[in-house]
Amino acid sequence: GQNIDQPTEMTATEGAIVQINCTYQTSGFNGLFWYQQHAGEAPTFLSYNVLDGLEEKGRFSSFLSRSKGYSYLLLKELQMKDSASYLCAAYNFNKFYFGSGTKLNVKP
Amino acid sequence: DARVTQTPRHKVTEMGQEVTMRCQPILGHNTVFWYRQTMMQGLELLAYFRNRAPLDDSGMPKDRFSAEMPDATLATLKIQPSEPRDSAVYFCASGMDDRVDGYTFGSGTRLTVV
Numbered sequence: 619g620q621n622i623d624q625p626t627e628m629t630a631t632e633g634a635i636v637q638i639n640c641t642y643q644t645s646g647f648n649g650l651f652w653y654q655q656h657a658g659e660a661p662t663f664l665s666y667n668v669l670d671g672l673e674e675k676g677r678f679s680s681f682l683s684r685s686k687g688y689s690y691l692l693l694k695e696l697q698m699k700d701s702a703s704y705l706c707a708a709y710n711f712n713k714f715y716f717g718s719g720t721k722l723n724v725k726p
Numbered sequence: 727d728a729r730v731t732q733t734p735r736h737k738v739t740e741m742g743q744e745v746t747m748r749c750q751p752i753l754g755h756n757t758v759f760w761y762r763q764t765m766m767q768g769l770e771l772l773a774y775f776r777n778r779a780p781l782d783d784s785g786m787p788k789d790r791f792s793a794e795m796p797d798a799t800l801a802t803l804k805i806q807p808s809e810p811r812d813s814a815v816y817f818c819a820s821g822m823d824d825r826v827d828g829y830t831f832g833s834g835t836r837l838t839v840v
Contacts, residue, residue, distance in 0.1 A: 659833065666827055712781065713782065716769035719769075
């Protein structure tokens with residue numbers, strides 16, 4: 619079976635740093651993806667990790683530990699436009715298994 | 727920008743009616759996914775196709791749902807008969823082979839069954 623867990627909701631302040639955690643248990647694993655979804659819109663690709671370690675992309679970074687079944691998305695210098703849901707997805711042979719998403723509220 | 731086009735954007739229908747949702751993948755993409763998103767379940771994979779062939783539809787209720795790709799430019803998801811529990815946003819996504827960072831989602835069809 620597939621089990622992807624992430625917090626339901628988080629709140630952070632503009633300009634701050636926030637870390638969104640994701641744990642996964644899947645039968646088969648090829649990589650871990652993060653998507654951003656604004657309310658009423660389609661998910662958009664942010665990052666993915668195949669190997670252990672940190673991948674950095676501007677203000678966003680993603681980390682993976684395969685042995686621990688754990689990933690996190692780090693958002694730096696938060697902006698109001700970062701208010702959205704962040705979806706963690708485990709990838710296995712052409713299939714994505716999504717968590718329920720973490721709704722991030724960025725406050726002034 | 728190339729985009730995945732889904733129609734209709736919104737659909738309200740009565741229980742028991744047939745619903746057809748359409749997806750036009752990005753030109754050249756050979757992999758198409760159908761997902762359903764609800765508040766309770768999040769994003770669930772319903773079916774996916776590669777080179778128009780269905781590779782997996784295990785996430786789809788077989789008795790009422792069907793997915794097809796009549797040609798490379800059109801994917802359809804049909805519900806017959808529809809039920810209130812089918813109310814959700816249905817997303818189509820397309821990509822090229824295993825270029826997993828290149829998968830693009832459409833804007834979705836918001837279905838309400840009353």
